Amino acid sequence: MKPSIPRGTRDFGPAEMQKRNYILSILRNNFELFGYEPIETPSMENISTLTGKYGDEGDQLIFKILNSRIHESKNKDLLKKEFDLSLESSRNSEDLTEKALRYDLTVPFARFVVMNQHKLIFPFKRYQIQPVWRADRPQKGRYREFYQCDADVIGSNSLLNELDLIAMMDKSFSQLNIPVLLKFNNRKILTALAEVINEPSKIIDITVAIDKLDKIGKDGVNKELNEKGISAEAINKLQPLLDFKGSNNEKVEILRSLVGSTEIGKKGLEEIEFLLKNVSPNHAKIELDITLARGLNYYTGTIFEVKANAGTFTPSILGGGRYDDLTGIFGLPNMSGVGISFGVDRIYDVMEELNVFPESISNSSSTALLFTHFDEESQYYCIHLAKDLRDANISCEIYPDITKKLGKQIEYADKKNIPFVCTVGSNEITKGVYAIKKMSTGDKQELNITDLIHYLKTELA
Known part of the structure; x- marks a missing residue:
């Protein structure tokens, strides 16, 4: 039998591992330089821990693990029924599966915080470097198994934490020699938009659609909004958001005209203006992207995305944001946090294309x-x-x-x-x-x- 590996996974030989370790060493050093402490969580989580945290699209990408020794079940008719139902729609059944491979590191981190709350000193700053798994369609820059390098601070709602994370991103990408564009927005703005267009119950559908603007274009976003049952009048009110280009300050003003009359909109604008006033990157270009949405359900405030600002391969190589009550799902309410996640595999691919690995790394033993x-x-x-x-x-x-x-x-x-x-x-x-x-x-x-x-x-x- 000819050996092979599953699609969306990769082997790494010594040369590749030296380059990956170079990336990881820079990130690990910076995590610790900024005061973050390491933790690890299991590759598997209870499926109930993961589902319902990433939206419908995310839930469908979770790798479920079939219960062990399922052949010994005494109620095989129930198993067959549950399996048939699972073929018709995405559903979870404890009779078939109780566990899943982790989809990201943030939700397991929230679970960790709740379980260890009496041992931790808050605000708690952690970093985590481990693989995650997603049942996605493999393509360049999109893998089914890949590493994330996360840094989060939880137990503080201060915007100084966002500034700290921006400084860490800026330093890391400077050391990796990748020119980057750091985009940010605020989910409060998107919530306010849903309120202004009288579609507050459709906030998830609106953010998921807007987040695809770069991929499917304005017409594609409008089509998806229409398919989600959002009225033509509401879609029309969103068009200035999809069309507008300009400086960061000009974008703030267009947002003020759209959502400045709402309380949550005012709060979002206040947070955006604080970051623009106090951020001072040495390397990254900072852009307020008023269409950036980040599809994950748990974000509530500032959201981040970083892309390479050179070359032809420019996927997102970092994402993150503020979440006000992720731990509340597990029984610990009002524990605000903010974090970022470096995508090591995509960073590696970008550095290969830009040929920015040091020669000593590429040719060393x-x-x-x-x-x-x-x-x-x-x-x-x-x-x-x-x-x-x-x-x-x-x-x-x-x-x-x-x-x-x-x-x-x-x-x-x-x-x-x-x-x-x-x-x-x-x-x-x-x-x-x-x-x-x-x-x-x-x-x-x-x-x-x-x-x-x-x-x-x-x-x-």
Whole structure:
């Protein structure tokens, strides 16, 4: 049987993993620099934890896990009935499935906070780097298994947290050398719009449709709004929102004319103006996008989206926003939070297209030095030398076969991009001095073990 992997998943070899680890190390360092602490949650959650949090479209993308040992059930007729019903529409049945793979990291985080509330110090700042799964249609930049890197602060409604997250985004994308456009909006504005056009019960349908403007265009949004039962008069009132272009301040004024008469609209405008007044990115371009909606149901305030501002591949590489009562679903009301999620897999794809990975990452090996040898005696002697190097925190390996000629051993180092080769034979053992070659230049010298360690540390620094 020819081996394969499921569609929407990928293998990562050593070269890819070094690049991914480069991204992750920058994000992890910045999370901790800004005071966030790490947590992890299980890959599986109870399905009741996940459903109803992402909207109808999101719920349909949850990977459900069939109950184990289902063949031992005593009521197979009920199982067949539940299965037939599940084929007709999206539904959950505890007889068929009680668990699911996590869809994102935010809802499990809210569940974690509620379960551990008496152990945590609020405001609680956490970061989390783990894979998530979505039963989506695979395409470029859209995978069924992918990593998210989340940073959230919960237990505070201060807008200083939004400014902090913007500063973290700005620093991270600057270090990753990706020019980015950071878009933001406020869900209070969208709620106010639904109120102004007399369609408050349709807020979810309106935000889901508007959020697709970049993908399906104005006509597509209007068609979807019409199909959701929103009146022609209401759709007509939304057109200035879909058409308007201008500076951030001009957009604030158009929003003021649309929703400034409502209390929630005034509050949304106040929050937008606070961010525009106080934000000061060094790298990212900031844009108020009054059509940005972010489809997830739990957002209530500021919402973020970041796209690469260069190249042809420009998917969203970060999303996030403010949620005022996500923990309330699990029994802990009035716990406001805000967070962002870096999409590592898309960031990787964007960096590949823009060719912005450092050359040292692209061409480096995790091994700094390879010990080569002539016979069994010199090979075993290398074990002691390798220990000395590893004790000095210098990565090294010994060529494992004694049947290969020296040229083959050096060829192995060349193919693996190992920067240094140390050849050990009977003469080197007798003198206690070892021949070391720098592969990039061909320079050779003979050094004792102390000088060898000092030389390598200097060269690898």
